[in-house]
Amino acid sequence: MIEVEQLRKSFGELTAVDGVSFSARPGEIFGLLGPNGAGKTTTIGCISGLLTPTAGHVRVMGHDAVHDGPAAREALGVAPQEIALYEDLSAIENLSFWGGAQRMRNPLLKQRIQEVLEITGLQDRAREPVKRFSGGMKRRLNLACAIVHSPKVLLLDEPTVGVDPQSRVRLLELVRSEAQAGRCVLYTTHYMEEAETLCDQLAIMDHGKLIAAGTLSELRSMLAERDLLRFSGVFAPAAARTAVERVEGVEVLQADEGLLILSLAEASRKLPAIFAALAAARADVRGTTLTQPSLESLFIRLTGKELRE
Amino acid sequence: MRFVWISALKDLRILRRDPFSVLTWVGIPLCIGLLIHLVFGGSGGQAKPQGLLLVADQDDTFVSRMLAGAFGSDQLGKMFTVEKVDAAEGRARIDRGDGSALLVIPKGLQDALLNSRPYRLRLFTNAGQRILPKIAEETLQGMVDGAFYLQRVAGDQLRGLDSGREPSEADVVLRAIQTRRLAMDMRRYLSPPLIELETTVVEEAHSASTANFFFPNMIFLALLLMANGLSTDIWKERTQGTLRRLAMSPASIAAFLAGRLAMVALVYGAVGLTAVAAAKYLAGVTVVNLAAAAGWAALSGTVFYLLLLPLAVFSSGQRGADVRGNLLVFPLAMAGGCFFPFEVMPDWLARIGRWTPNGLAVVQFKDVLLGSVHPAHLAAVMAGLAAAGLLAYWLALRGLRGAFLR
Numbered sequence: 001m002i003e004v005e006q007l008r009k010s011f012g013e014l015t016a017v018d019g020v021s022f023s024a025r026p027g028e029i030f031g032l033l034g035p036n037g038a039g040k041t042t043t044i045g046c047i048s049g050l051l052t053p054t055a056g057h058v059r060v061m062g063h064d065a066v067h068d069g070p071a072a073r074e075a076l077g078v079a080p081q082e083i084a085l086y087e088d089l090s091a092i093e094n095l096s097f098w099g100g101a102q103r104m105r106n107p108l109l110k111q112r113i114q115e116v117l118e119i120t121g122l123q124d125r126a127r128e129p130v131k132r133f134s135g136g137m138k139r140r141l142n143l144a145c146a147i148v149h150s151p152k153v154l155l156l157d158e159p160t161v162g163v164d165p166q167s168r169v170r171l172l173e174l175v176r177s178e179a180q181a182g183r184c185v186l187y188t189t190h191y192m193e194e195a196e197t198l199c200d201q202l203a204i205m206d207h208g209k210l211i212a213a214g215t216l217s218e219l220r221s222m223l224a225e226r227d228l229l230r231f232s233g234v235f236a237p238a239a240a241r242t243a244v245e246r247v248e249g250v251e252v253l254q255a256d257e258g259l260l261i262l263s264l265a266e267a268s269r270k271l272p273a274i275f276a277a278l279a280a281a282r283a284d285v286r287g288t289t290l291t292q293p294s295l296e297s298l299f300i301r302l303t304g305k306e307l308r309e
Numbered sequence: 310m311r312f313v314w315i316s317a318l319k320d321l322r323i324l325r326r327d328p329f330s331v332l333t334w335v336g337i338p339l340c341i342g343l344l345i346h347l348v349f350g351g352s353g354g355q356a357k358p359q360g361l362l363l364v365a366d367q368d369d370t371f372v373s374r375m376l377a378g379a380f381g382s383d384q385l386g387k388m389f390t391v392e393k394v395d396a397a398e399g400r401a402r403i404d405r406g407d408g409s410a411l412l413v414i415p416k417g418l419q420d421a422l423l424n425s426r427p428y429r430l431r432l433f434t435n436a437g438q439r440i441l442p443k444i445a446e447e448t449l450q451g452m453v454d455g456a457f458y459l460q461r462v463a464g465d466q467l468r469g470l471d472s473g474r475e476p477s478e479a480d481v482v483l484r485a486i487q488t489r490r491l492a493m494d495m496r497r498y499l500s501p502p503l504i505e506l507e508t509t510v511v512e513e514a515h516s517a518s519t520a521n522f523f524f525p526n527m528i529f530l531a532l533l534l535m536a537n538g539l540s541t542d543i544w545k546e547r548t549q550g551t552l553r554r555l556a557m558s559p560a561s562i563a564a565f566l567a568g569r570l571a572m573v574a575l576v577y578g579a580v581g582l583t584a585v586a587a588a589k590y591l592a593g594v595t596v597v598n599l600a601a602a603a604g605w606a607a608l609s610g611t612v613f614y615l616l617l618l619p620l621a622v623f624s625s626g627q628r629g630a631d632v633r634g635n636l637l638v639f640p641l642a643m644a645g646g647c648f649f650p651f652e653v654m655p656d657w658l659a660r661i662g663r664w665t666p667n668g669l670a671v672v673q674f675k676d677v678l679l680g681s682v683h684p685a686h687l688a689a690v691m692a693g694l695a696a697a698g699l700l701a702y703w704l705a706l707r708g709l710r711g712a713f714l715r
Contacts, residue, residue, distance in 0.1 A: 048557040074559045084550035086319065088326040093319070100315035101560040129326060145554075 001025055001184055002047060002153055007056035009042050016042040018208040019056070024201065026152070029175065029185040031199030033192075033299060039208040040188045041081060044157050047186070049073050061152050074103065077151030079143045081158045081188075087131040091122050091141050094130060095148050102149035109148075116144040119174060136167030143171060147178060154178055154185045160194065172198055192296040202295070206303045219298055227267035228253075228297035231260040231278070233286040243281035247273045253300055263301050312560045316568020321575070334576065335583050337531040343591060344527075360409035360441030362389045365396040370419035376452060377414070380445070388444060403433050409441040410434045412449065440653065522650055524594045525674045528584045528606060529667055530647040532577065536613035537634040539573055543618065543709075544627035552709070562709050566702070574611045581606030585678075597680030605677050608691070609670035615698040615705070616666060622708035646671045666697060 002024045009017040017039040024030035034040050045051035047058050049069045058065040063072035085094050095113045104112065117123040120140040130138060143159055156175065160168045175198060179185050189195055195202060196216060203213040212219060234257065241255040244262060247270060254261040260283075264270060267290055278285055291297055324331055364377040381391045389409070394402065399411040413431040421428030432449060434442035546552040555565055582603040588594035596602055617634055624630035642648050644658060645667035651659040662668040669690050676682045 050553060050556050070559045073557060076557065078554065078557045080550055080554055080557075082550040082553075084554035086323060086551060087549065088323045089319070093322055097315060097319045098554075098558070100312060101555060101558040103559055 001059075001061055002030070002186060003057070003059040004043070004047065005057045007043065007046055007058060008054045009039075009046055009051060010054045016208050017046065017053075020205070020208070020210045021056075022203050022210065022213060024153075024184050024186055026184045027179055027182050028200045029179045029187055029198055031195040031202040032186060032188040032205060033195055033202060033295075034188075034205035035303065038205040040205055041157060042208075043205070044078075044155050044186070044188065048076060048078050048155055075152045076155060077102075077146040077149065077153070078155045079146035079157065079159050081161065083138045083142045085130050085138060085141060085145065088129055090128055091117065091126045091130060091133075091144075094141060094145060098145040099148045102151075104149050112148050112150065116148050119147075119177075120144045121170060134164075136163040139163045139167060140171060140174075143174060147174075152183060154183050156185060156187045158188055158190060160189065160191065192294065192299065196295050204299060204302055211302050212298070216295065219295065220293060222298060226251075226263045226265050226293060226297070226301075228291040228293075228300060229262040229264060229267050229271075229274070230289040230291070231262075231283075231285050231287070232258060232289075233260075234258070234284040235260055235278075236281065236283070239281040240278060240283050243277040243283075244274055247277055250274065251301075261300060263297070310564070312564040313568045313571060316565045317571040317575075318568075320569055320572035324572070324576070331576075334535055334580050337535070337580070337584075339583060339587050343587075360389050360438070360445070361407070362391050362445055363394045363399040363402060363408045363411040364391055365394055365399045365411065365413045367396065367416045368414050368418040372419040372422055373414045376418070377412070379452065380448070385444075385448060388441065400433065403435060406435055408435060409438050410445040412445070521595050521675070521678060522652070524588045524592065525671050525678065526647050526650050528581075528588070529609070529645075529671050529674065530642050531580075531584070532606060532610040533613055533638050533642050533647055533667055535577070535580065536610060536617050537631075537638045539576075539614050540617035540621045541627055541630040541634060543569075543621055544630060548627070556710075563706055566706060566709065570611065570615070570702070573614045574607055577610035577614075578603065578607040581610065594678065596678055598677070602674065602677050605670070605674055609667070609674070609694070612666065612670075612694045612698040615701040619701050619704040619708060622705050641665055641667055644668070666694060670694065 002022075004023065005021050007017055007020045008015065020039070020043060022030070032040050032043065042051065046053045047060065047065060049065050049072060052066055058072075060072040061075040063075065065072045086097065089097070092113055095116065096109065099109045099112065114123070117126050120143065122137060122140060122144065125133065125137065130141065133141065139159060139162070143156070146154060146156070154175075159175070160171050163171065172194065175185060175187065179200075187195075187199060199216070201213070201215060202219055204211050204219075212222065235255065237255045237257060240260055241252050244250050244260070245252055247264075249264050249266075250270070251263040252260070253263050260278075262274070271288075275285070362380050364380075366373050366377055377391060377393070379385065380389045392408075394411075396413050399408075399413070402408055403411040411433040413433070415429070415431070417426070417428060418430070420426065430449065430453065432446060434446060552562075552565075556562065582599075585594075585596055585599055585602045585606065589596040589599060617637070620633050620637060621630035624633055644662040645665035646654070646659075646662055647667055651662060651668070651672075654662065663672060673682070673687055673690050676687070
């Protein structure tokens with residue numbers, strides 16, 4: 001179990017995490033969403049003991065991450081965003097080293113190495129140097145090193161970045177099975193569809209703050225069945241904003257020279273009025289996308305920007 | 310403690326996968342051994358430096374020929390080749406650096422020696438050489454001193470023999486009586502002698518050969534360069550994210566660093582053993598105790614690694630670490646007797662250099678090679694190096710736990 005209370009972390013003048021609180025329970029996948037620089041990795045750094053919080057408390061399985069660091073870290077398995085492996089060593093040698101770092105001993109370590117190699121589908125290449133692996137295989141091994149000691153809590157920082165679809169499916173299945181085995185999983189991702197299909201609880205971070213939290217259905221209800229309408233083209237941002245805001249029930253989420261994002265109910269019915277308003281504002285519309293209510297539209301509505309920014 | 314072994318094993322496995330690095334490290338001392346063997350020939354450690362002494366003998370008498378001939382006989386003959394030249398040619402050659410020294414014997418040497426007259430020999434030495442010209446100068450100074458005392462003690466007898474005609478039987482009897490009286494006068498000083506010369510004959514096996522002269526600085530230069538390369542390797546752990554990952558595990562970074570240190574010590578042990586064995590068996594370097602010499606090289610190398618590690622850790626990147634390391638290693642090598650032996654360095658620089666970490670280690674290494682270690686001195690140097698190493702370990706650890714991880 002992870003408990004985060006009023007966590008704050010500053011680097012000089014910059015406050016990377018500002019008063020964040022949440023908790024994740026055993027058997028649950030807790031998704032942490034946010035654009036780059038939102039504070040997700042800093043939050044994971046504080047939970048894992050890599051960073052010392054400026055204020056607030058972090059507890060892992062009841063152990064304070066600062067004052068009882070080794071015990072807290074013993075309960076943790078961390079798959080960092082960067083692939084942190086020894087490329088000159090084989091998969092077995094990497095697993096053996098990281099298992100040893102987690103205080104595992106033979107013969108249990110040897111047994112677990114074989115198990116995780118099988119789970120991640122790496123047993124055929126287990127004795128090859130990692131530098132010969134594909135990106136997807138390295139990602140799987142990165143995750144295997146995090147679970148080799150059967151931790152009670154898993155911190156997975158964007159574990160599917162840059163992997164092929166086949167490896168992604170395998171990785172997501174692996175994360176689900178770890179949660180089903182009773183582990184508490186904290187999962188950060190850029191991929192909305194991953195978060196939607198995988199996570200039981202979600203929290204959205206922006207500028208170091210938690211701006212929304214709850215189950216997927218709770219978050220969806222915040223959208224009140226509103227659609228997301230995207231226009232691409234050439235706009236005078238202020239004129240375009242003023243023009244479309246005159247159409248009833250339209251909320252402008254983003255307006256710049258190349259992109260206009262609106263939130264509204266019954267979008268298809270209001271489209272003619274919106275096009276007329278944009279034409280009056282001398283906008284050159286080149287493309288239109290209508291998105292039904294989703295986590296992504298909620299994210300854009302809450303943060304004013306797309307997740308990949 | 311268990312993680313120290315795990316960490317060392319990991320580094321040794323990585324090393325095994327990079328045989329080129331291992332071969333380079335082991336190859337450096339082997340190359341050094343081979344170079345010593347080639348430079349100093351198959352005679353190994355017994356080879357002596359050869360110098361060229363140019364002699365312009367303008368006196369051309371028995372005494373002047375004897376003086377020049379002294380450089381061509383016995384031990385001096387193994388060091389010098391004597392070549393007769395005229396003064397102008399000799400001066401031109403020595404100005405070109407062709408020769409170790411030029412000895413000009415102006416006319417009148419024999420006359421001056423026999424008749425106690427003032428006389429001046431002239432020696433021109435090659436500024437580009439340090440050892441052989443010095444030997445020539447000191448040898449000549451010894452001869453001049455000897456001639457002075459010969460004049461003082463037996464001047465009359467010598468002058469008597471320089472009358473310019475065949476001595477008569479009466480002259481011979483007179484000189485014989487004078488010589489006997491002189492011997493009787495000298496007897497109270499010489500028998501038993503009041504002034505004694507104590508001579509210690511150093512055994513041949515322990516004599517400092519030329520190979521012994523150059524080997525310690527060559528091997529310690531290799532150890533320093535290795536330390537620089539190994540210390541900046543810590544940046545690989547940083548850039549591949551493994552150190553951050555380790556900090557998120559219950560394993561301690563102190564144990565991780567200790568494991569790395571154990572690997573470094575093992576590598577230095579292997580390189581030291583190879584180097585000393587190569588020097589002993591290929592180049593004939595005197596090595597009284599091979600294990601002790603290899604052990605000292607390993608200990609010194611490990612301390613050099615530790616001293617350079619904080620420099621790497623507190624750098625802004627691997628390139629910065631390389632630059633800083635080189636900026637420190639080359640002056641240290643230069644002053645600390647790793648490029649040139651202390652014996653050929655200016656005295657002031659040698660005095661400073663002997664107090665550098667590598668200078669202290671080189672001096673002790675020479676004693677270890679020759680088996681002439683002073684235990685108390687060795688222990689003091691070992692303690693000093695260990696203390697410096699521990700301080701550097703603590704500093705590196707602080708760096709690794711701090712900004713290096715972020």
